[in-house]
Amino acid sequence: xxxxxxxxxxxxxxxxxxxxxxxxxxxxxxxxxxxxxxxxxxxxxxxxxxxxxxxxxxxxxxxxxxxxxxxxxxxxxxxxxxxxxxxxxxxxxxxxxxxxxxxxxxxxxxxxxxxxxxxxxxxxxxxxxxxxxxxxxxxxxxxxxxxxxxxxxxxxxxxxxxxxxxxxxxxxxxxxxxxxxxxxxxxxxxxxxxxxxxxxxxxxxxxxxxxxxxxxxxxxxxxxxxxxxxxxxxxxxxxxxxxxxxxxxxx
Amino acid sequence: xxxxxxxxxxxxxxxxxxxxxxxxxxxxxxxxxxxxxxxxxxxxxxxxxxxxxxxxxxxxxxxxxxxxxxxxxxxxxxxxxxxxxxxxxxxxxxxxxxxxxxxxxxxxxxxxxxxxxxxxxxxxxxxxxxxxxxxxxxxxxxxxxxxxxxxxxxxxxxxxxxxxxxxxxxxxxxxxxx
Numbered sequence: 211x212x213x214x215x216x217x218x219x220x221x222x223x224x225x226x227x228x229x230x231x232x233x234x235x236x237x238x239x240x241x242x243x244x245x246x247x248x249x250x251x252x253x254x255x256x257x258x259x260x261x262x263x264x265x266x267x268x269x270x271x272x273x274x275x276x277x278x279x280x281x282x283x284x285x286x287x288x289x290x291x292x293x294x295x296x297x298x299x300x301x302x303x304x305x306x307x308x309x310x311x312x313x314x315x316x317x318x319x320x321x322x323x324x325x326x327x328x329x330x331x332x333x334x335x336x337x338x339x340x341x342x343x344x345x346x347x348x349x350x351x352x353x354x355x356x357x358x359x360x361x362x363x364x365x366x367x368x369x370x371x372x373x374x375x376x377x378x379x380x381x382x383x384x385x386x387x388x389x390x391x392x393x394x395x396x397x398x399x400x401x402x403x404x405x406x407x408x409x410x411x412x413x414x415x416x417x418x419x420x421x422x423x424x425x426x427x428x429x430x431x432x433x434x435x436x437x438x439x440x441x442x443x444x445x446x447x448x449x450x451x452x453x454x455x456x457x458x459x460x461x
Numbered sequence: 462x463x464x465x466x467x468x469x470x471x472x473x474x475x476x477x478x479x480x481x482x483x484x485x486x487x488x489x490x491x492x493x494x495x496x497x498x499x500x501x502x503x504x505x506x507x508x509x510x511x512x513x514x515x516x517x518x519x520x521x522x523x524x525x526x527x528x529x530x531x532x533x534x535x536x537x538x539x540x541x542x543x544x545x546x547x548x549x550x551x552x553x554x555x556x557x558x559x560x561x562x563x564x565x566x567x568x569x570x571x572x573x574x575x576x577x578x579x580x581x582x583x584x585x586x587x588x589x590x591x592x593x594x595x596x597x598x599x600x601x602x603x604x605x606x607x608x609x610x611x612x613x614x615x616x617x618x619x620x621x622x623x624x625x626x627x628x629x630x631x632x633x634x635x636x637x638x639x
Binding site: 256261267269 | 466469470473474475477478481482485486491494495498499502503506575576577580591592594595596600601616619620623626627630
């Protein structure tokens with residue numbers, strides 16, 4: 211392969227779209243051509259910048275439920291061949307109102323899904339430069355008082371460094387219409403965000419592990435506080451984190 | 462609910478995040494994106510019988526993409542002289558024209574544009590491939606399906622878009638060396 215071909219194939223290469231034979235030839239050329247290697251480095255770096263710096267716009271609250279309700283109402287019409295463009299909202303308004311009252315009590319699977327999306331988005335945002343912590347400290351006696359006056363809850367803060375989950379710091383966030391405390395822990399090279407907010411609503415799946423987009427989530431409730439741990443560690447490590455956090459004296 | 466409806470829900474609803482993100486990037490604002498996503502799901506229900514398996518996300522995003530472009534055409538027509546309603550569908554072609562000069566005239570003055578601003582300033586034909594590839598992580602084949610173009614076109618647009626982004630991103634001040 212010459213430099214001209216490399217130039218044409220570099221995008222397919224960084225995108226993992228080259229077949230094995232071409233990818234090998236490509237890599238061989240790179241090893242012997244510093245100019246092309248530099249170019250490729252610049253391209254992968256740009257790709258990384260685009261991936262991390264571009265906003266992934268989150269679905270507005272309520273849209274998911276609106277659409278899934280409408281999907282269920284409209285479904286079946288396509289087969290009867292009487293489908294007409296429906297104006298959204300109108301006919302279902304009364305139903306929606308009743309449904310809203312019900313939803314105050316119990317979380318719907320759709321809302322649960324959106325909440326998880328919100329948590330992941332916040333987790334990803336926290337990974338970007340300078341967004342991870344508002345207060346940086348490995349000292350629980352610094353982090354805990356920091357939340358005083360900023361939140362109407364006082365989240366339990368423990369440092370779990372001795373069991374492999376050192377505390378890095380904390381920050382404020384806004385999740386599911388609540389101001390939330392976020393404790394930031396590290397596990398090897400991974401970041402764990404632990405979101406805590408007061409809520410009596412019964413989330414589905416307390417004590418359960420969920421996974422979305424490659425992220426693991428662990429949810430539990432304690433008294434009137436909701437806990438959601440989000441990370442890219444494997445689910446087992448997150449379960450371990452939960453038990454360490456809830457029983458910090460057990461070493 | 463019939464089995465078919467269950468199938469629609471379990472196949473299509475999980476991709477709403479991708480659908481909304483694409484609509485938001487193509488329309489450029491949250492209200493229009495919400496409308497486009499709702500309309501797209503209605504269309505998806507309507508045409509679900511034509512879904513032949515395969516990547517559900519790419520199938521849904523094809524609808525979202527076309528609905529977004531229709532919306533852009535309509536919006537442009539509202540702004541300028543009223544045209545025949547028939548022109549809306551045909552109007553895709555110049556909305557999506559990739560012959561335009563890839564210069565960032567609009568943001569040239571700004572000292573340090575964010576990546577969001579740079580991508581939003583890309584013409585739609587380039588913006589959509591960047592979002593589908595880098596944010597939604599679709600394969601070239603899937604992107605080709607969504608935008609209804611050959612894979613070669615996907616590759617050349619992606620290359621040109623990245624080149625334009627790279628040139629502009631490098632102009633940014635310290636700490637952004639690419």
